[in-house]
Amino acid sequence: MTDPSAPLALTAHLALVSSISFGGFPTVLPDVRNFVVGIHGWMTDQDFANIFAMAQSIPGPNMILMMSFVGWKVWGFPGAVASAFATFGPPCTIYFASYRLWDRFRDAPWQQIVRLGLVPVVMGLVIASGTVMARAADTSWRAVAVTIVAGAITLATRFSPMWMLLVGAALGGLGLL
Amino acid sequence: MTEMAQRQELEQAVPLAALFTAFLAVSLYGVGGGGGIVWARRIAVENRRWISDGEFADIVSLCQFMPGPNIVGIAVCVGAKMRGTIGTIAAVSGFLVIPWAIGFSVGLLFLQYAHLPVLRHILGGIAATAAGLLIATGIRLLLPHRRRPAALLFAVLAFGLITFAKLPLLVVLFSLVPLSVAVAGIESTRARAR
Numbered sequence: 001m002t003d004p005s006a007p008l009a010l011t012a013h014l015a016l017v018s019s020i021s022f023g024g025f026p027t028v029l030p031d032v033r034n035f036v037v038g039i040h041g042w043m044t045d046q047d048f049a050n051i052f053a054m055a056q057s058i059p060g061p062n063m064i065l066m067m068s069f070v071g072w073k074v075w076g077f078p079g080a081v082a083s084a085f086a087t088f089g090p091p092c093t094i095y096f097a098s099y100r101l102w103d104r105f106r107d108a109p110w111q112q113i114v115r116l117g118l119v120p121v122v123m124g125l126v127i128a129s130g131t132v133m134a135r136a137a138d139t140s141w142r143a144v145a146v147t148i149v150a151g152a153i154t155l156a157t158r159f160s161p162m163w164m165l166l167v168g169a170a171l172g173g174l175g176l177l
Numbered sequence: 178m179t180e181m182a183q184r185q186e187l188e189q190a191v192p193l194a195a196l197f198t199a200f201l202a203v204s205l206y207g208v209g210g211g212g213g214i215v216w217a218r219r220i221a222v223e224n225r226r227w228i229s230d231g232e233f234a235d236i237v238s239l240c241q242f243m244p245g246p247n248i249v250g251i252a253v254c255v256g257a258k259m260r261g262t263i264g265t266i267a268a269v270s271g272f273l274v275i276p277w278a279i280g281f282s283v284g285l286l287f288l289q290y291a292h293l294p295v296l297r298h299i300l301g302g303i304a305a306t307a308a309g310l311l312i313a314t315g316i317r318l319l320l321p322h323r324r325r326p327a328a329l330l331f332a333v334l335a336f337g338l339i340t341f342a343k344l345p346l347l348v349v350l351f352s353l354v355p356l357s358v359a360v361a362g363i364e365s366t367r368a369r370a371r
Contacts, residue, residue, distance in 0.1 A: 017346070018244065019244055020244050020346070020347060020350060021244045021246075022243070022244050022350065022354075025246050026311055027346065028346055030339055030346070031345060031346040031347075034345075047291075049300075049301075049304050050288065050291050050297070050300050050304075051284075051288070052304055052307065053300040053301070053303040053304035053307060054284050054287050054288070054300060054303075055280075055284070056303060056304070056307035056310075057303045057307070058279075058280040058283055058284060061204060061246065061248075061249065061272065061273055061276060061277060061280075062280075063246055064246065064249075064273065064277065065277065065280045065281060065284060068277070068281055069281075069284055069285075069288065072285070080281065084273075084277060087246075088246065088249055088269075088273065090244075091243065091244050091246065091249065091250065092249060092250075092253050092265075092269060094243055094244060095239075095240065095243055095249070095250040095253040095254060096253050096257055096262075096265055098239060098243055099236075099239065099253065099254045099257050099258070100257070102235070102239050109365070110362075112365070113358060113361045113362045113365055114358055114361075116322075116325070116328070116358075116361035116364075116365070117331075117354065117357035117358030117359070117360065117361035117362070118354055118357065118358065119318070119319075119322060119328075120319060120322050120325075120327075120328035120329065120331045120332040120335075120357060121331050121332065121334075121335045121349075121350070121353045121354050121357050122335075123315045123316075123318050123319035123322075123332050123335075124315075124319075124331065124332035124333060124334065124335030124336040124339075125315075125335050125336070125339060125346070125349070125350075126311065126314060126315030126318070127311075127312050127315035127316060127319075127332070127336050128335065128336045128339035128340045129311060129315075129339075130308050130309070130310075130311035130312030130313075130314075130315060131308075131312065131336075131340050132339070132340065133304065133307065133308040133311060134305070134308035134309070134312070136304070137301060137304035137305045137307075137308050138305055138308070139301070143301065143302075143305040144305075146302065146305040146306055146309065147305045147306070147308050147309040147312070148309060149309065150305070150306040150307075150308075150309030150310055150313070151309035151310065151312045151313040151316075152309075152313070153313075154309070154310050154313035154314065154317070155313045155316060155317060161310050164306050164309075164310065165303055165306050165307065165310075167306070168302040168303050168305055168306030168307075169299045169300075169302050169303045169306075170299075170302070171302045172298040172299045172300065172301045172302020172303065172305070173295055173298055173299040173302065174298075175298055177298065177301055177302050177305060
């Protein structure tokens with residue numbers, strides 16, 4: 001089904017995208033989906049949406065877990081561990097090195113300029129990721145409504161996301177979506 | 178001065194176990210993403226008083242313009258500040274190892290039964306909700322920039338190029354970020370000239 005080079009290709013790709021995942025891993029979700037579903041066909045869109053949903057509803061490092069399940073699908077437990085390391089290893093190294101440099105350039109005006117330029121692009125990417133996931137998940141107008149209401153509540157209140165995920169799970173489980 | 182600071186740091190060295198358990202707690206409380214920063218601040222700044230609010234804000238902005246999962250970045254930086262390399266390893270292990278093992282086992286159980294209609298519907302409901310949470314988080318973090326037209330323009334461009342033009346992330350990132358930073362640079366130069 002999957003050729004022997006698949007785990008290596010996946011690990012290398014995850015290590016690459018995690019090194020450029022500005023704004024957190026959600027920004028590279030569309031790219032990873034395209035890689036595993038579109039280009040290689042290791043899993044279906046439904047599989048990918050299931051994994052995303054599950055990773056979101058579990059406490060802890062969601063995106064690392066999500067990539068572990070993608071690795072699991074391709075190469076079992078070793079794939080899961082390799083994907084986890086590929087997802088957090090490179091960024092952790094970069095964080096560590098940058099923190100050491102941070103103090104030296106704390107007052108540099110360019111730092112503020114880079115932040116001003118980078119943050120809006122990053123947030124556009126995060127919103128795009130949410131939209132891509134919504135497209136996979138929202139198979140009915142009621143599911144679209146749930147996405148919109150969950151988004152609106154998050155913006156307007158300080159409700160814990162856990163409650164909203166529970167309500168979403170209940171609505172889905174009762175067959176209302 | 179540095180010698181004294183170093184000595185002081187050695188005297189008040191934070192136990193590695195404390196770093197481990199603190200970030201274990203941050204990881205377990207921050208369910209569903211997004212809540213992680215809140216818990217990291219409450220524990221590292223308010224409860225343990227390891228760092229000040231200002232230092233925390235510094236770390237968060239640093240992590241914001243680095244690649245990777247931002248909360249893991251907070252663990253890396255706080256660990257590095259308190260105990261150097263070994264502190265980072267303790268904080269990151271606390272954040273990852275146990276939660277990963279728990280999440281992975283629960284998830285595998287879930288996926289085993291993913292073909293059951295009820296479970297599929299539940300996951301569908303969660304996915305629809307989670308997509309909304311993700312979109313809202315992006316919007317919320319964009320809000321501080323809403324008075325800069327250039328910022329909104331670049332956010333919309335990034336969104337559109339991924340969602341509609343379906344361009345690869347690398348292309349979008351490396352074409353938009355330099356432009357966006359350049360515009361921010363011009364804006365701040367003008368603001369200073371005035």
